Amino acid sequence: MSMKSTAVPYKIYLSEDEIPQSWYNVRADMKTKPAPLLNPGTGRPMSAEELGVVFCEELVEQELDDTTAYIPIPQEIRDFYKMYRPAPLVRAYCLEQKLGTPAHIYYKFEGNNTSGSHKLNSAIAQAYYAKKQGLRGVTTETGAGQWGTALSMACAYLGLDLKVFMVKVSYEQKPFRREVMRTYGAEVTPSPSMTTAVGRKILEQFPGTTGSLGCAISEAVEVATSQPGYRYVLGSVLNQVLLHQSVIGLEAKTALDKYGVRPDVIIGCAGGGSNLGGLIAPFMGEKLRGEADYRIIAVEPASCPSFTRGKFAYDFCDTGMICPLAKMYTLGSSFIPSPNHAGGLRFHGMSPTLSQLYADGLMEARAVEQTAVFEAAELFARCEGILPAPESSHAIRVAIDEALACRESGEAKDILFGLTGTGYFDLTAYQKFNDGQMSDYIPTDEDLARGFAGLPQVPGQD
Amino acid sequence: MSMKSTAVPYKIYLSEDEIPQSWYNVRADMKTKPAPLLNPGTGRPMSAEELGVVFCEELVEQELDDTTAYIPIPQEIRDFYKMYRPAPLVRAYCLEQKLGTPAHIYYKFEGNNTSGSHKLNSAIAQAYYAKKQGLRGVTTETGAGQWGTALSMACAYLGLDLKVFMVKVSYEQKPFRREVMRTYGAEVTPSPSMTTAVGRKILEQFPGTTGSLGCAISEAVEVATSQPGYRYVLGSVLNQVLLHQSVIGLEAKTALDKYGVRPDVIIGCAGGGSNLGGLIAPFMGEKLRGEADYRIIAVEPASCPSFTRGKFAYDFCDTGMICPLAKMYTLGSSFIPSPNHAGGLRFHGMSPTLSQLYADGLMEARAVEQTAVFEAAELFARCEGILPAPESSHAIRVAIDEALACRESGEAKDILFGLTGTGYFDLTAYQKFNDGQMSDYIPTDEDLARGFAGLPQVPGQD
Numbered sequence: 001m002s003m004k005s006t007a008v009p010y011k012i013y014l015s016e017d018e019i020p021q022s023w024y025n026v027r028a029d030m031k032t033k034p035a036p037l038l039n040p041g042t043g044r045p046m047s048a049e050e051l052g053v054v055f056c057e058e059l060v061e062q063e064l065d066d067t068t069a070y071i072p073i074p075q076e077i078r079d080f081y082k083m084y085r086p087a088p089l090v091r092a093y094c095l096e097q098k099l100g101t102p103a104h105i106y107y108k109f110e111g112n113n114t115s116g117s118h119k120l121n122s123a124i125a126q127a128y129y130a131k132k133q134g135l136r137g138v139t140t141e142t143g144a145g146q147w148g149t150a151l152s153m154a155c156a157y158l159g160l161d162l163k164v165f166m167v168k169v170s171y172e173q174k175p176f177r178r179e180v181m182r183t184y185g186a187e188v189t190p191s192p193s194m195t196t197a198v199g200r201k202i203l204e205q206f207p208g209t210t211g212s213l214g215c216a217i218s219e220a221v222e223v224a225t226s227q228p229g230y231r232y233v234l235g236s237v238l239n240q241v242l243l244h245q246s247v248i249g250l251e252a253k254t255a256l257d258k259y260g261v262r263p264d265v266i267i268g269c270a271g272g273g274s275n276l277g278g279l280i281a282p283f284m285g286e287k288l289r290g291e292a293d294y295r296i297i298a299v300e301p302a303s304c305p306s307f308t309r310g311k312f313a314y315d316f317c318d319t320g321m322i323c324p325l326a327k328m329y330t331l332g333s334s335f336i337p338s339p340n341h342a343g344g345l346r347f348h349g350m351s352p353t354l355s356q357l358y359a360d361g362l363m364e365a366r367a368v369e370q371t372a373v374f375e376a377a378e379l380f381a382r383c384e385g386i387l388p389a390p391e392s393s394h395a396i397r398v399a400i401d402e403a404l405a406c407r408e409s410g411e412a413k414d415i416l417f418g419l420t421g422t423g424y425f426d427l428t429a430y431q432k433f434n435d436g437q438m439s440d441y442i443p444t445d446e447d448l449a450r451g452f453a454g455l456p457q458v459p460g461q462d
Numbered sequence: 463m464s465m466k467s468t469a470v471p472y473k474i475y476l477s478e479d480e481i482p483q484s485w486y487n488v489r490a491d492m493k494t495k496p497a498p499l500l501n502p503g504t505g506r507p508m509s510a511e512e513l514g515v516v517f518c519e520e521l522v523e524q525e526l527d528d529t530t531a532y533i534p535i536p537q538e539i540r541d542f543y544k545m546y547r548p549a550p551l552v553r554a555y556c557l558e559q560k561l562g563t564p565a566h567i568y569y570k571f572e573g574n575n576t577s578g579s580h581k582l583n584s585a586i587a588q589a590y591y592a593k594k595q596g597l598r599g600v601t602t603e604t605g606a607g608q609w610g611t612a613l614s615m616a617c618a619y620l621g622l623d624l625k626v627f628m629v630k631v632s633y634e635q636k637p638f639r640r641e642v643m644r645t646y647g648a649e650v651t652p653s654p655s656m657t658t659a660v661g662r663k664i665l666e667q668f669p670g671t672t673g674s675l676g677c678a679i680s681e682a683v684e685v686a687t688s689q690p691g692y693r694y695v696l697g698s699v700l701n702q703v704l705l706h707q708s709v710i711g712l713e714a715k716t717a718l719d720k721y722g723v724r725p726d727v728i729i730g731c732a733g734g735g736s737n738l739g740g741l742i743a744p745f746m747g748e749k750l751r752g753e754a755d756y757r758i759i760a761v762e763p764a765s766c767p768s769f770t771r772g773k774f775a776y777d778f779c780d781t782g783m784i785c786p787l788a789k790m791y792t793l794g795s796s797f798i799p800s801p802n803h804a805g806g807l808r809f810h811g812m813s814p815t816l817s818q819l820y821a822d823g824l825m826e827a828r829a830v831e832q833t834a835v836f837e838a839a840e841l842f843a844r845c846e847g848i849l850p851a852p853e854s855s856h857a858i859r860v861a862i863d864e865a866l867a868c869r870e871s872g873e874a875k876d877i878l879f880g881l882t883g884t885g886y887f888d889l890t891a892y893q894k895f896n897d898g899q900m901s902d903y904i905p906t907d908e909d910l911a912r913g914f915a916g917l918p919q920v921p922g923q924d
Contacts, residue, residue, distance in 0.1 A: 010544040013475045082472040083556070083847040094545070094619075112574050114849045114884070156844040157556075176638075176889035180849060182896045183840055378645055382618040385545040387576045387642060422576070424886040427638035434644045 008104075010093060012255040014086035019078055020250040023243045025062075026281045027353060028069035029288040032360055034239065034352040035327035037063075038314060043458055046324045054221060054323075056231050058129040062240040069285075071243065073125075080124045080157060084113035085247070089255040090419075094383040096403070103406035105399060106263070107419040108252040108279060109386065114180065115150035117389065117421030118275050119235050122244035123147070126233040127154035136229030137161025141191065141216030144344035144391065145170055145177030146421060147235030152184035163230075165191040165219045168211035169339060177425050191216035198222050198320035212336045213347045218320025236272025237317060237326070237351050245278025252416065253282045263294060263416035265402055269394040270298040270307065270365070271344050273351030279418040280363070287362060296363040297402075298354065299394040301373075303441045304337040306330055306350045307358060307365035309448060314458040315349055325456060328355040331443075332451025338441040342370055342429035343390030348451065368397045369440040374433040376400050377423065389421040390429055470566075472555060474717040476548035481540055482712040485705045487524075488743045489815060490531035491750040494822055496701065496814040497789035499525075500776060505920055508786045515687055516694050516785075520591040524702040531747075533705065535587075542586045542619060546575035547709065551717040552881075556845040558865070565868035567861060568725070569881040570714040570741060571848070576642065577612035579851065579883030580737050581697050584706035585609070588695040589616035598691030599623025603653065603678030606806035606853065607632055607639030608883060609697030614646035625692075627653040627681045629808075630673035631801060639887050653678035660684050660782035674798045675809045680782025698734025699779060699788070699813050707740025714878065715744045725756060725878035727864055731856040732760040732769065732827070733806055735813030741880040742825070749824060758825040759864075760816065761856040763835075765903045766799040768792055768812045769820060769827035771910060776920040777811055787918060790817040793905075794913025800903040804832055804891035805852030810913065830859050831902040836895040838862050839885065851883035852891055 027033055036045035051060040062071065073081075092105040110118035130138050137160050142148030148164040155162040164186050171178060171190035178188050191211050192199040198218040202209065209215070217234070224232035235241065256263065266283055268276030276298055286292040300307055306329045316333040317323040330349040337346045350358075357363055370390070377393035379400070380386070388396060399417040406413050423430065432438045489495055498507035513522040524533065535543075554567040572580035592600050599622050604610030610626040617624040626648050633640060633652035640650050653673050654661040660680040664671065671677070679696070686694035697703065718725065728745055730738035738760055748754040762769055768791045778795040779785040792811040799808045812820075819825055832852070839855035841862070842848070850858060861879040868875050885892065894900045 009478045011478070016471045016473070080847075113847055114843065114886075116886075120847075153844075153847055157847070175893070176886070179889040179893045179896060180886075183843060183849065183892050185844070381576065381645060382615075382647070385542075385575055385582075385615055385619070387645065424576075424578075424638070424642075427641040430645050431637070431641045434641060 008091045008259045011088040011090050012258065013088055014251060014255060016082050018254055019081050019085050020073065020247050022070035022072050024246040024250060024281050024285060025065065025069055025071055025243050026284050027066035027239060029285050030356065032356055033066045034356045037324035037326055038458065040316070040321065040325050040456065053225055054232050056129045056133050056135070058132070059126060059240050062243055063238060074128060077125055077128050084120065086251050087112060089252055092384055095380060098379070098383045099400065099403050099407065101403040101407045102410060102412040103403040104412065104414045105403055106256065106414065106416045108248055109419045110248060111386070111389070111419065111422035115146055115153055116424060117146040117150065118245060118248055118278065119147045119150035120153060121247050121278070122235060122241045122274065123150035123154040125244040127151065127158050127160055130231055130233070131158045131160055135231055137163065138231055138233045139163045139220040139224040140233050140235065141165045141213060141220045143167045143170055143213045143346055145174050145425060146344065148186065148188070149177055149180050151233065152181040152186035155186065156184040162186040163223060164188045165193065165216040167191055167213060167216050173428050174425050191219050193219060196222045198322065202319065210339055212319055214317065214319035214333050217318040218322055221318065221322055236274040236347065237349065239353055241274045242277035242281070242351060242353050245274050246281040248275065248278040248418065249281040249283060252279065261414050262292065264413040265295045265297065265415045267297045267299060267395045267398050267415065267417040269345060269391050269418065269420060270300050270350065270354065271391065272347045273354040275418050275420040277351055277354050284357065284362065297398055298358070298363060298365040299398045300365065300367050301341060301345050301394060302367040302369045303341040303443065304331065304346050305367040306348065308367045311452055311455065312355060312359050313455055315455055317349060325458060326352050328352045329358065331448060332454045334454045335451035340439055340441050342432065343426065345391050345394065366398055368394055371438050371440050373397050374438060386419070387423045388419060389423045390426050392418070392420045470553045470721045473550040473552050474720065475550055476713060476717055478544050480716055481543050481547050482535060482709050484532035484534045486708040486712060486743050486747060487527065487531055487533055487705050488746050489528035489701060491747050492818065494818055495528045496818045499786040499788055500920065502778070502783065502787050502918065516683060518591045518595050518597070518693050520594065521588060521702050524705055525700060536590060539586055539590050546582065548713050549574060551714055554846055557842060560841070560845045561862065561865050561869065563865040563869040564872060564874040565865040566874065566876045567865055568718065568876065568878045570710055571881045572710060573848070573851070573881065573884035577608055577615055578886060579608040579612065580707060580710055580740065581609045581612035582615060583709050583740070584697060584703045584736065585612035585616040587706040589613065589620050589622055592693055592695070593620045593622055597693055599625065600693055600695045601625045601682040601686040602695050602697065603627045603675060603682045605629045605632055605675045605808055607636050607887060608806065610648065611639055611642050613695065614643040614648035617648065618646040624648040625685060626650045627655065627678040629653055629675060629678050635890050636887050653681050655681060658684045660784065664781065672801055674781055676779065676781035676795050679780040680784055683780065683784055698736040698809065699811065701815055703736045704739035704743070704813060704815055707736050708743040710737065710740040710880065711743040711745060714741065723876050724754065726875040727757045727759065727877045729759045729761060729857045729860050729877065729879040731807060731853050731880070731882065732762050732812065732816065733853065734809045735816040737880050737882045739813055739816050746819065746824065759860055760820070760825060760827040761860045762827065762829050763803060763807050763856065764829040764831045765803040765905065766793065766808050767829040768810065770829045773914055773917065774817060774821050775917055777917055779811060787920060788814050790814045791820065793910060794916045796916045797913035802901055802903050804894065805888065807853050807856065828860055830856055833900050833902050835859050836900060848881070849885045850881060851885045852888050854880070854882040
């Protein structure tokens with residue numbers, strides 16, 4: 001609801017000194033903290049020392065810190081942020097008009113950078129700490145390619161070596177993302193590959209596999225832990241990533257506060273949860289502290305429905321089962337979405353922080369089918385002039401549905417959603433849609449049962 | 463040179479009410495006006511009535527008006543501009559540091575919209591006047607695809623039909639641009655095509671041709687003039703287009719003025735001249751009125767060197783020779799750059815306005831080879847976080863060269879260049895560069911002589 005009547009411009013840009021000085025750590029305000037990562041061998045919580053084999057030291061500290069509410073952003077990272085931040089908060093006047101809704105729709109647009117998404121917010125932070133630790137390089141995985149692109153930009157800027165394992169289906173469908181990464185100097189390998197033990201094992205078991213994020217993670221972790229001077233970095237799911245992404249929500253809130261707007265509904269797409277976790281962070285903080293109430297909706301693909309049909313359980317983050325166990329909503333680490341699923345948001349699990357918030361009833365979740373998502377994307381592109389990423393379009397779909405509900409009810413709600421990125425590298429999917437060839441896919445209960453069957457045995461787990 | 467010492471932020475964003483209220487028409491301040499368009503049949507200046515067969519009425523007025531300095535921008539167009547304007551003026555701090563130059567480098571970035579370039583500035587204006595005239599639709603050509611994408615966005619917004627003839631080599635090398643256009647509802651045909659008389663004639667003469675802008679223009683004009691309710695629109699070269707593009711320069715000047723910066727050198731890439739003409743407009747105005755002096759450099763590809771090696775003569779704008787004759791620097795309407803040339807900037811002629819300014823010694827021109835251009839592009843991408851369009855990278859190349867000259871001379875010059883767009887749809891070219899497969903091509907004098915041989919006979923022409 002709006003409390004002031006000041007005319008809101010199409011785009012609210014903050015000044016550079018309004019880029020947040022600190023990240024906000026929502027865990028500090030959570031009564032029930034996210035469950036700790038477990039060592040799959042011992043079943044005990046991972047120590048900082050154990051995590052330090054895989055991750056950079058300061059990132060391990062951030063991963064484990066669930067009490068410090070504000071963590072200062074180093075000046076070097078803030079300088080990099082200035083390249084593409086503050087990101088605009090846009091009032092979707094044209095979309096509102098097209099829908100004939102009394103609702104006010106706002107979106108925080110994170111796609112105005114070459115990685116095309118919000119991923120750069122955490123990429124530069126993780127690369128910075130790796131550099132500070134004196135490492136030679138980092139390894140990672142990428143699905144749709146946004147994270148790999150973002151990390152290659154950050155590593156090029158800091159002079160760090162980067163090895164990316166790219167999910168094979170994306171590597172083939174998105175050669176342009178691969179070339180962006182190469183232009184930024186990264187080494188890109190399709191996953192599963194023959195260059196790692198875990199890749200060879202997966203290829204032997206599933207010769208025709210198109211790959212998965214879980215599998216690419218296993219390969220990247222293996223390389224990071226077997227080569228001196230390397231660590232592994234991850235673009236989503238982890239607490240540290242949600243922490244870095246809080247700049248999205250902090251900026252959005254600062255911009256809305258300027259115009260006295262308090263959103264009634266906040267909507268974000270959710271794959272591993274990095275964008276949604278970042279967008280909602282300061283709002284959820286107010287909710288947790290009892291200072292304000294917001295309706296918060298996570299939107300996921302019906303083809304990979306971890307929130308809406310998954311189990312809240314300890315599970316592996318990777319297919320190769322070499323990573324720590326995380327307690328999260330999961331479809332099982334062997335779950336791979338149908339190849340007809342066009343975008344990202346294909347990770348089998350969900351951020352442990354968001355999972356706990358969802359389990360505690362602090363947010364809702366909704367699953368949407370991809371044809372309806374692309375219909376929303378097309379409508380949005382034609383009104384608002386931005387061709388959205390398929391991932392972001394999940395949030396657009398639900399924002400439109402909420403705005404249409406307002407048209408029925410006559411309510412002038414303030415709707416905020418995260419427009420995480422652009423779809424410039426997703427034109428193969430758009431072509432399918434334009435040609436009327438796009439189809440939907442919903443896994444059967446049997447499909448899901450197969451994934452759940454692989455959940456690990458952990459003391460206290462159902 | 464800087465006259466104030468206020469710290470310049472990385473990005474200078476203007477507020478929405480600082481979007482220009484009027485376009486600036488540089489012709490009003492030119493002592494020698496650009497030569498008029500001629501009717502190829504009669505050799506006489508085209509009348510408004512004759513032009514009205516091809517172009518929309520109000521655009522014809524703008525085309526012929528060389529006395530009105532400021533032409534108000536209709537509110538509907540200003541509203542559309544708010545979707546993606548004001549565009550940022552960026553201080554290239556990271557690039558300066560990397561080059562170790564005392565120069566200050568600024569770029570006006572026009573790529574933050576789905577068309578990926580400045581083309582949208584004129585697309586919405588031309589679509590608006592077509593709509594206002596009650597037309598059913600418009601036709602156009604597109605080379606690299608930026609113009610076609612921009613126009614498809616504008617037409618979708620206004621509900622106008624759009625038929626695009628896309629240079630065949632781009633249609634094949636850039637299927638993603640085609641899909642963006644289709645997502646916005648445009649009909650896209652590779653050119654030359656069998657759907658027009660002129661296309662069939664060209665295909666008969668040159669069966670294996672990969673097409674050219676000049677040829678696609680012929681087809682689009684034929685369709686526009688043979689179907690009721692259609693007119694033809696063009697993304698560059700014409701006076702009206704430079705007029706609309708003046709928003710680039712007007713915003714850049716407003717932003718620089720805020721910080722007391724007066725550029726010593728202004729650099730823009732030049733194909734048909736729309737970006738360069740727009741960027742320099744208000745600066746050239748001051749120069750023409752004797753209020754200030756600026757060094758202005760047009761940068762063109764060595765493979766299509768209309769300024770540096772062309773003739774200043776009347777020529778056809780199109781290969782099919784059905785368009786009016788324009789006096790401009792030209793390589794001859796039959797000139798087609800080598801297929802190894804990767805980007806746009808492949809038009810055989812140059813804006814008559816810019817041509818006259820160049821002939822009068824008011825600006826310089828420089829031709830650069832594409833390997834050097836992509837080296838500059840890669841360096842820029844790694845420092846500044848934006849993967850630039852090959853076209854824009856021509857300007858980057860010369861801006862870097864100027865900054866390196868400042869390192870030698872110790873001069874702290876203020877350098878402004880136009881970053882017209884992003885290279886997200888040019889990854890095939892980047893891949894070639896990454897693979898070390900990119901080559902340069904400079905037409906021989908014999909190649910050029912063949913183009914010049916086709917120049918039309920016009921009274922008074924050498």
